[in-house]
Structures are given as structure tokens and as C-alpha cells.
Amino acid sequence: MASTSFGLLVAAIAFVGVGAVLSTPAKTVPKATVTFFLSTDCPVAMTYTPRFQRFVQEFGPKGVQFKALFPNDLEDRADVDRYMNDRGYAFPATLDLGAQEAKRLKVTHVPTVVIKDDKQRVVYVGAFDDNPHGPVVKNSYAAKALEATLSGQPVKVPKTTPTGCLVMPSVAAVPAAKVNYAEHIAPLLNRACVECHRPGEVAPFTLTDYPTAKKWAPMLAAVTSTRKMPPWKAVKGHGEFLGENRLSESEIQTLKNWSDAGAPSGDLKKAPKLPKFPVGWAHGQPDMIFKPERPFNLAAEGADEYRNFVFDPKNKETIWVRMMDVKPGNRRVVHHIIGYIDTSGAADRQVGNTKDGQEGYKTFGGPGFIPYGSLGGWAPGLQPHDTGEERAFEIPPGARLVMQVHYHRTGKLETDQTQMGIYLTKSKPKQAMKLAWLANPSLRLPAGQKDIPIKLTYRVPADVTVYGSLPHMHLLGRTMKATIEFPDGSTKPLVYIDDWDFNWQMQYIFKEPMKVPKGSRILVEGTYDNSADNPRNPNDPPKLVRWGEETTDEMFLLVVPYTVDGQVVP
Numbered sequence: 001m002a003s004t005s006f007g008l009l010v011a012a013i014a015f016v017g018v019g020a021v022l023s024t025p026a027k028t029v030p031k032a033t034v035t036f037f038l039s040t041d042c043p044v045a046m047t048y049t050p051r052f053q054r055f056v057q058e059f060g061p062k063g064v065q066f067k068a069l070f071p072n073d074l075e076d077r078a079d080v081d082r083y084m085n086d087r088g089y090a091f092p093a094t095l096d097l098g099a100q101e102a103k104r105l106k107v108t109h110v111p112t113v114v115i116k117d118d119k120q121r122v123v124y125v126g127a128f129d130d131n132p133h134g135p136v137v138k139n140s141y142a143a144k145a146l147e148a149t150l151s152g153q154p155v156k157v158p159k160t161t162p163t164g165c166l167v168m169p170s171v172a173a174v175p176a177a178k179v180n181y182a183e184h185i186a187p188l189l190n191r192a193c194v195e196c197h198r199p200g201e202v203a204p205f206t207l208t209d210y211p212t213a214k215k216w217a218p219m220l221a222a223v224t225s226t227r228k229m230p231p232w233k234a235v236k237g238h239g240e241f242l243g244e245n246r247l248s249e250s251e252i253q254t255l256k257n258w259s260d261a262g263a264p265s266g267d268l269k270k271a272p273k274l275p276k277f278p279v280g281w282a283h284g285q286p287d288m289i290f291k292p293e294r295p296f297n298l299a300a301e302g303a304d305e306y307r308n309f310v311f312d313p314k315n316k317e318t319i320w321v322r323m324m325d326v327k328p329g330n331r332r333v334v335h336h337i338i339g340y341i342d343t344s345g346a347a348d349r350q351v352g353n354t355k356d357g358q359e360g361y362k363t364f365g366g367p368g369f370i371p372y373g374s375l376g377g378w379a380p381g382l383q384p385h386d387t388g389e390e391r392a393f394e395i396p397p398g399a400r401l402v403m404q405v406h407y408h409r410t411g412k413l414e415t416d417q418t419q420m421g422i423y424l425t426k427s428k429p430k431q432a433m434k435l436a437w438l439a440n441p442s443l444r445l446p447a448g449q450k451d452i453p454i455k456l457t458y459r460v461p462a463d464v465t466v467y468g469s470l471p472h473m474h475l476l477g478r479t480m481k482a483t484i485e486f487p488d489g490s491t492k493p494l495v496y497i498d499d500w501d502f503n504w505q506m507q508y509i510f511k512e513p514m515k516v517p518k519g520s521r522i523l524v525e526g527t528y529d530n531s532a533d534n535p536r537n538p539n540d541p542p543k544l545v546r547w548g549e550e551t552t553d554e555m556f557l558l559v560v561p562y563t564v565d566g567q568v569v570p
């Protein structure tokens with residue numbers, strides 16, 4: 001624990017369920033229909049939550065049906081579901097892709113309320129009431145319009161000017177009748193997929209030409225709709241990260257439309273060229289390059305391998321690393337890489353204890369020790385994180401560098417000799433980057449149980465700047481959500497993964513570093529599935545699982561890179 005200056009306070013607190021406001025079940029002909037136009041990130045729409053809930057409670061039992069539409073750009077299905085759930089809204093919600101419904105009804109802002117009568121005629125469009133700032137209301141426009149409609153009276157004020165956030169229409173999906181490979185699909189695959197799905201790369205097939213893309217079309221639609229691909233695990237809206245690779249809901253719909261339409265080619269002459277991928281070191285010659293002495297042999301069969309190669313930089317003085325980059329030897333098997341700095345001697349000891357005749361040592365996800373520092377992460381398409389000249393990770397004399405390669409097997413013997421390059425600061429940086437190692441080693445996962453909550457809380461002991469995080473769990477992990485709670489009670493997301501995939505151990509580095517004052521708390525909540533229904537469960541039948549390094553053990557860990565504000569490297 002010596003590498004972190006964060007105190008450790010571990011607490012397990014059960015989650016409290018969210019109460020839901022229920023509307024009446026659908027009747028054949030509703031007496032009226034209320035549509036809320038909302039967005040997941042408009043503060044005015046959020047302020048209205050309790051008022052909307054009371055409205056639903058009052059009018060639901062009177063035969064009124066409710067629904068929500070989300071017309072804005074970059075909303076996604078999962079976000080909308082979470083938003084509805086967090087707010088206890090129990091009526092249906094749909095994306096209004098391309099804001100088509102909003103345009104038709106001339107809705108310009110969120111929140112807007114649209115009321116239709118029992119003949120589906122629009123009787124009211126506008127603001128919910130006259131006070132978007134607080135609950136003290138003089139004029140409840142929507143309630144008045146609805147009461148009039150229910151009693152068969154004309155609505156006196158059928159239109160008001162809404163306040164809130166402007167509707168920012170998303171790009172509509174390309175319809176099945178128009179969509180084709182050359183104009184719509186190739187640009188999308190080039191942007192989000194071919195980095196990995198090209199000859200010789202880690203993905204199992206290429207997506208670089210029309211015939212293969214056509215062949216895979218139904219699969220492309222399937223894996224993008226579940227967001228398995230592209231592999232970006234952080235939930236949108238919970239932190240903005242470097243290298244984020246996501247498709248919008250419209251793009252996912254476009255892929256599905258294309259597949260449904262039989263994957264037409266369009267005019268292949270119009271298809272864009274493949275992007276250029278760098279050969280060699282993309283960021284110039286590294287200051288130091290490390291390479292295992294011999295190629296590593298990866299057997300045809302078995303679980304994926306996490307192999308840790310240990311290098312001695314032989315520095316007589318302290319050096320400072322600002323960036324790591326990787327030149328994969330055999331791109332087919334190098335899934336992703338994380339670099340660590342060890343000053344404890346543990347990495348060398350593990351190499352000494354390894355008897356499989358190959359270089360380095362094997363672990364299961366973690367490096368097998370608490371690192372002194374990080375060299376960052378690498379995955380195909382992910383830009384390495386450059387900390388700059390001002391702050392960097394220290395490599396003291398005698399330290400070891402550990403390159404941890406996650407190997408993906410291909411079903412035949414493969415060899416690999418991947419190189420790691422590090423870039424040093426020109427002079428001593430102002431600040432030392434450090435790693436906080438936030439863990440809950442008392443974790444205990446009873447056999448057969450689903451949705452097991454694990455939680456931990458850290459009190460931040462100094463004014464710090466936080467750069468992102470690296471979540472870590474094993475095979476039973478399902479979700480992890482980390483939030484920073486500031487002393488004034490406000491919160492900001494650190495990272496949120498709602499569909500943990502052990503395969504993709506990635507770091508999530510903020511676009512903008514975050515100032516976190518002393519006394520803030522970092523809350524980390526996770527869930528695990530130790531039931532027989534979890535296809536990844538390594539124990540059959542399930543058994544009690546605790547913290548440990550083995551495949552059959554678990555971890556609950558969040559590694560957080562940070563600097564201490566005002567602390568200058570002496």
C-alpha cells in the first residue's frame with residue numbers, strides 16, 4: 001500500500017431499491033395521452049421530475065396514458081432506460097431518432113408536454129407550467145388542459161412557449177430503402193471497426209471490403225445493437241474519455257436497416273478509401289525500447305493468457321515517463337496491454353517462481369503486485385496517454401517495468417514478440433503522478449447468488465487532480481460505478497461500466513483532468529453474479545468466492561492516477 005497516500009476505508013452497504021411511480025395499465029382507448037419530450041441531460045427537464053411524478057399519479061388512475069420521447073442527438077437506449085429508472089418513471093420511453101416526431105408536432109424545447117384527446121387529436125403543446133425553476137407555480141398549463149380534455153371541454157390555452165433546452169435533433173438513421181455499403185456502411189466501418197478488423201489485426205475477420213462486410217451483415221447488426229462492438233465499455237454520459245469509440249443509436253439502426261435490406265452495395269466507386277494506419281512507432285522514436293529476449297509461444301488452446309514481461313531500464317538516476325507505446329509483434333493475438341512500474345521486487349520474484357520455461361510470468365488480470373506507478377494502457381485504436389512535460393510517473397533506480405500482454409488465442413500455435421517503448425520527460429517534471437489503489441479485499445460472494453452488491457468509500461486526504469481510472473474485476477463482475485462526491489455534496493462520475501467484460505481491461509482517461517478537493521469521497525459500487533446462470537462462472541457448481549489472484553477468485557479494484565495539488569517534485 002506504500003505507493004498510495006490515500007487512506008483505505010472499506011464498507012459494504014446494501015443498495016436501496018428505487019421506488020417506481022406506476023401509471024395504469026394500457027386500456028384499449030385511453031381517455032387522453034400525454035407525451036413528455038425529454039432529454040437525459042437537460043437540467044430543466046430534470047428539475048421537473050417530482051412534478052411529472054405527481055402528475056402521473058394524479059391522472060394515471062383517470063385513464064390517461066403517458067409516454068416519453070427523447071429527440072436529441074447522441075441519446076442512447078441504455079441511457080434513456082437508466083434515466084427513466086433513476087427517476088421512477090414507469091411509463092414507456094422511446095428515442096425519437098432524427099427528432100421526427102418533435103418536428104411534426106413543432107416541439108422546439110425539452111421538456112415539452114403534448115396532450116392528445118381520446119380521438120388522438122392534439123389539444124395541447126407547450127410548457128408543463130409557468131415556473132421552470134421551482135415548484136411554486138401560478139399556472140399549471142398541462143393540468144388545466146388535461147382536466148378540460150377529460151371533461152370534454154375545449155382547452156382554453158392550447159399552446160404555450162416552453163422553456164428549457166433546445167431540441168438538438170439527432171441524425172436520422174438511413175432508411176432500408178436508401179441505405180448502401182458505399183455511401184453509408186463503409187464510412188462507419190472505417191471509423192469504428194477496421195482499426196481491429198483488418199488483415200493481421202486482433203479481430204477474427206476483416207471488415208475492409210464489401211463482400212466480407214455483406215457476409216457478416218446480420219452479425220454486425222447484432223453485435224452493435226447489444227453494444228458488444230466496438231468494444232468500449234464505459235457508459236456514455238458518465239465521464240468524457242480519450243479514445244472513446246461508440247456508435248450512435250442512428251448508426252446502429254442504419255446497420256440494422258442495411259442488413260434487413262439484404263446488404264446492398266450501392267455504387268462501390270463511391271466507397272471511401274481505407275484509413276491510413278501508422279507503421280512503426282506512431283509517435284516518433286521512443287527514448288527507451290524494451291523487447292522480450294525470445295518470442296513467446298502461445299498454445300492453441302486454453303483460457304486467454306495474461307503474460308507479464310519484466311524489463312530492467314538500468315537507470316542510475318531517477319527518470320520520468322510521460323507516455324508508453326507498443327509495437328505488437330503478432331497483432332492477431334495481442335488483445336491489449338497495460339504497463340506497470342514495480343519497486344517492490346515482486347515482479348522479479350514471480351519471474352523466478354515461473355517454471356513453464358517461457359519468459360515473464362502469468363497472472364489473471366492484475367500484475368500480481370501493487371504497482372508503484374503506471375505506464376498506461378494500449379489497445380488497438382486507443383491513443384496512448386501522454387501526461388506531458390509537467391507531470392509524469394517516476395522510475396527510480398532499481399525499478400522494473402512490467403509489460404502485461406493480454407493474449408487472445410487463435411486455435412493454433414502462435415508466437416509473439418511485442419515491443420514496448422517509453423517516452424521520457426526532457427527534465428524533471430513539476431509533479432509526480434501517483435496511483436491510488438482502491439480495493440475492497442473483504443469481498444465475499446455467496447454461491448448461487450445474483451446481483452451481489454459490493455461497495456467501498458474513500459475519503460480523499462488532500463487536494464488532488466484525478467486523471468481517470470482503471471476498473472478491475474474478474475469473471476463474476478457485472479457492473480462497476482465510481483462517483484466522486486465533493487464536500488458540497490455535488491457529484492461527478494469517474495467511470496461507469498454496466499456490462500463488465502473481463503476481456504476488456506481498459507483504462508479510462510478523462511479528456512479534462514478533474515480537481516478533487518480534500519474531504520471529497522470516492523464511492524465505488526459494483527455488482528457480481530455468482531449464480532449458475534452466469535455463463536462465465538468459473539465454478540460449476542458455484543462456490544463461495546473471495547478476493548484472490550486465481551481465475552476462480554474475484555477482485556473489486558479501481559486504480560486511480562492522480563497528482564497532489566501544490567506538491568512539487570523536490
Ligand code: HEC
Nearest residue numbers: 192193195196202203204219220223229230231380381503
Ligand atoms: C479494439 C478492437 C476492435 C474494434 C474497434 C472492433 N472490434 Fe469487433 N472484435 C474484436 C475482437 C478482438 C473480437 C473477438 C471477440 C472479442 O475479443 O470480444 C471481435 C469480434 C467481433 C465480432 C464477432 C462476434 C463475437 O461475438 O465475437 C463481430 C461481428 C464484430 N467484432 C464486429 C465489429 C464491428 C461491427 C465493429 C465496429 C462497429 C467492431 N467489431 C469493432 C475487436 C474489435
